[in-house]
Amino acid sequence: MRHVLILGAGRIGRSMTALLQGTGEYQVTLGDRDPATLAKCTTKGAQTLGIDSTDMNALKAAMAGKHAVVGAGPYAVNVFIAEAAAACGVDYFDVTEDVEVTNQVRKFAKGAKSAFVPQCGLAPGFISIVANDLAKQFETLRELRLRVGALPRFPANRLGYNLTWSTDGLINEYLNPCEVIHDGRRVLVPPMEGEERFAINGVEYEAFTTSGGVGSLCETYDGKVETLTYKTIRYPGHCEAMRLILEDLHLKSRRPLLKEILEGAIPETRQDVIIVFVTATGMQDGRLNQISFARAIHGAELDGHAFSGIEITTAGAAAAMIDLKYQGKLPQSGFVRQEDVSLADFLENRFGKVYA
Template identity: 55%
Template sequence: MKRIIVAGAGKIGSAVADMLAASGDYAVVLADRSGGQLAAAGVSGAVERRELDVRDGAALDLILAGAYAVLSAAPFHLTIGIAEAAARAGVHYLDLTEDVASTRRVRDLAETANSAFIPQCGLAPGFISIVAHDIASRFDTLDSVRMRVGALPQYPSNALNYNLTWSTDGVINEYCEPCEAIVDGHRVEVPAMEEREEFSLDGVTYEAFNTSGGLGSLCETYLGRVRTLNYRTIRYPGHAAIMKALLNDLGLRHRRDVLKDILENALPATVQDVVVIFVTVSGRRQGRLVQDSYASKIYSRRVGARLYSAIQVTTASAACAVLDMLAAGQLPALGFIRQEDIPLEAFLANRFGAAYAQGEEEALRQRGRLAHS
């Protein structure tokens, strides 16, 4: 039985640990520096819980000794230390970060590592890159690749039209850091929270705007092959204007600890959420300009005896699927592996990746009901 270390006992880390342990194929250790966080994780008795401060390099080396892989679900600013420990221990490394600088360091470590390094294994970055690459591969030449993803409350009840569904640090980071894109064939950085647009899907109006990290490594992969490539986060209309006032007018982008405290004490968490995934690719096929799209909505659901939010389902399932494919020999066991290197068909066929296939089926049923209403 392969031993897996999951670093971080938050909403996503605990879901990853529980899903892996429930498969019966992995011995899972859930590590966190907070005993209270571990106690509140709600994982099954099959998961070993261990207090560990990942900033303690010696303790981290000790827990990784003999492990098959470590999966970082810790805050983004702890990612590099965990990746460096994985390289020292020679164990496989996966993470969920959207932080661009951390991923660059992971890529550097992979060049000399004796194991696989697979960053950004969540929803966005993560699954969204797998989908976009799969669609883009069907074209002779590409014009544009546009990716839109959002984790939203099903029942918004405040002016921000938002509830906390995952890492507050992660949300703030993607709202503040520069965003990569390809514009007119050139790789550029564009400001977060800008280039707002509105669109409708299944009769619901959304807004979308630039956020950092969602493209993963796609800018590098598609540079010179596409005119336009961008990623934007989906929210309900009105959210961006208020967040920009907080970040820019009140200067809270420079006081992230204050902003985090405000959000966590003003916005309730919810498991009644929906993840919206929308990818549109245009280009030429057999000389004709055509467009293909992928749209899916995934809702909170029960997995076994536990109710998971939609963002837990999508993020944890994606990470578990990639790890499971690695363990099954479906992915290279050495070097840096990009999300777009992962075949969509194999991902959806995986027992964990099947959560996304179920989302596709639900979206098709919903559109069928709308068409006949």
């Protein structure tokens, strides 16, 4: 029995709890500082814990006897969780997209005997595993294009969007610099630019640069590819509308107000669809070739629990990485990149199969 502490009892934390606890091979303790949020956890056999994830003493006490800890709450608290994990020798996982937090986690991973596996979600996360798998099929690589979107199945406003996950994470994506490889060099570019249009199965989408989704791929493929870009997928017109909100109304400099407006005006939805679209271009047998990977993933019911698309893809990806670590299919210590796992191993995993 593996004992796992999940910190953050929001939708992703509760979904991970249901997935791991439901196997009978993991004993999950779900922690959060809000009693009302903890009370929403209905997974049979799971334990709950009231805890402030910025309290180092409380974190160390909660990690006693645990094999792993997962940061599933606000991205900023993951730095505290990672520091405590390093002190306690506990394996660390998170689902953050925040670049600076991941850089801090990397520091705690240096010389650690336990594993530090950040960015275990959809993007960053699964998208990096796919891109790495496609890239390895070429003798020389010209371009990697990563495109991901969490979208409402039934858009009903001018943004063509509903909230499906963390608003703080969404704002981060739209406002922070984006790492890409351009002309063979790692560079930072502004978010909400490079707009493009395409169609998958007859449905039209747009995509534009956003922060964080590329994970560590730019580092991994530095000097190995001419172009590597990550963009977020939305329905056409979303980018222009968001530029009005962020630029013309200047809400990009007032993040708390921006969050309040978004959460007050844009409803959440569980009727979502996750679009994953990765394309690799390069030389195979002396010819320029292209390989693509595309998925459209909806919510599903697993073991009596109903999951939205974003829940099943994010929680499923993180649970798969935990599973793979204890199956010996990931590096067992230090900083672990998402691309350190093979796509075949991931898709064969009982949690990763949601992407198959």
